[in-house]
Amino acid sequence: MRIAPRTALALALAALVAVAACDRSQAPAAAAPTPADPVRAEGPALPAQSIGGLAIEGEGLRIFDAAGAPRALPFETPQATVIAAVAASVGGAAPEVITNSECGAGPVQFARFANGLQLAFQDSKFAGWTLDQEGLSTVDGVEVGMSRAALSANRTVEMQEDSTLGAEFSAGDISGFFASTAADSPVTSMYAGLTCFFR
Secondary structure, X not given: OOOOHHHHHHHHHHHHHHHHHHOOOOOOOOOOOOOOOOOOOOOOOOXXXXXXXXXXXXXXXXXXXXXXXXXXXXXXXXXXXXXXXXXXXXXXXXXXEEEEOOOOOXXXXXXXXXXXXXXEEEOOEEEEEEEOOXXXXXXXXXXXXXXXXXXXXXXXXXXXXXXXXXXXXXXXXXXXXXXXXXXXXXXXXXXXXXXXXXX
């Protein structure tokens, strides 16, 4: 039996369609991967005043902008720069600067802010600070008002046994005073750098 050319062509096309239909058993295409949500780096939480505020430290001060980015104000920074930066950080007008000519290190200029922070300057350079009110802290949480036990859990505390000024301590690069030597006694003040204590 002889198949007409037109019929042969039709049969070939039909066979081709059947084969193609059998090949459609492919696995469904995988869904396009969705981009992962950005992962935020986890880090130690900063004290509240360190977000758009100020922190004390053994080498000076640290200013934080509204995003938490730090700017160091180390000792030896020009006096005008430090006063302007701290005033802008804590709010209010810059304090009056007074001079004490009787300090052991020679004449020292002081600027006291309403939050209990007092800055010391010598030769127009930032030289030290003292703090006697609650509200500011170091980045690791050392602050006025915390107990001796809490401070000891945070840092190594060494008492200055020969101090003539009271229960004086050092805790790393920060020093200060407890109300007494009792374990639950609070920190009453702290300092770093140049002071004008009469011992």
